[in-house]
Amino acid sequence: MARWEPDARERFVAAALELFTDQGYDETTVAQIAERAGLTRSTFFRHFSDKREVLAAGQETLSRLFAEGIAGAPAGASPLTAVAAGLDNAASAMTPFNRALAPRLEAVIATSSELQERAAQKQVGMALAMSDALRARGVDIRVASTAAELGLLAFKEAFTEWIADGPEDESDLAVLLREALERLRSAVAQLG
């Protein structure tokens, strides 16, 4: 790989989001994304199967990070404690780049029902990744599903807070995630 390639992925994502925002998702081609990124089409296709994948890549990474964090939780950890470890692992991988681009990413997704449907399926996939990782620890399927849904709700709430705070703010995603999961734990006690 050439010397500049380690950050090729981020450059493609930034270039794609600029173009999607400026001229629309449907009107943007992979060739244009590559040109804007100062890279080649063949490099693009080493990182993404198509332009839609540029938007979904973050959610797939999150699924993997959740699952790895859950798998790495201490043996005696409760299901929700394992989910907290999954959230923590995801938080540790989120960079200022993710935070800065997230509002634009959400704005692009909001312009297209196709992209919204895709995002919804990826959310289902994130819950499933957490649930599968919990089941691999021997957690009952219904407990795993419930804990996974709480993890996803916590992630969505904390991530929204984090990106709303803006990049200059000092808020820490890991702390926001822990607080969000704790609020949901309290909410569960009020289900009746």
Next chain:
Amino acid sequence: MARWEPDARERFVAAALELFTDQGYDETTVAQIAERAGLTRSTFFRHFSDKREVLAAGQETLSRLFAEGIAGAPAGASPLTAVAAGLDNAASAMTPFNRALAPRLEAVIATSSELQERAAQKQVGMALAMSDALRARGVDIRVASTAAELGLLAFKEAFTEWIADGPEDESDLAVLLREALERLRSAVAQLG
């Protein structure tokens, strides 16, 4: 409306599912669906905006039934008891027609990533419909979101059981829903 129109909707759904199964979703046109149903294209468009809507119509109906049932629960009902009322209301509207066609509907959706993404978004919509109906009762947003996710998990589990039992079986969807929600209530106590 002509005399035969009250069941036009069901005839379009049945015809569409036959064609989607036999020749594929992409290859099927609205004209073919109308012909198979013995109705006209203009009648089709009085019921559905396009062929994709034929598959999504059931999920939109469910969202409405969940919300109405939740709204109609007794004033002092707990969030989960209100969700149970929403599930009960949906169960009361499910017919042998729904049960007979559901396996074929799921098989068609499984053939297309576009349809899977659409179905995922509709599931998000169902949870949102329940959550909004709970919030309209004054339930805290996180309690509402959590109760709605449990309601959706219960519905998916019970509905899968119901259609797996086959149309000749005596199992009652309302009973399966209550049992599924009760199992999830027990699961919540094991989250840790």
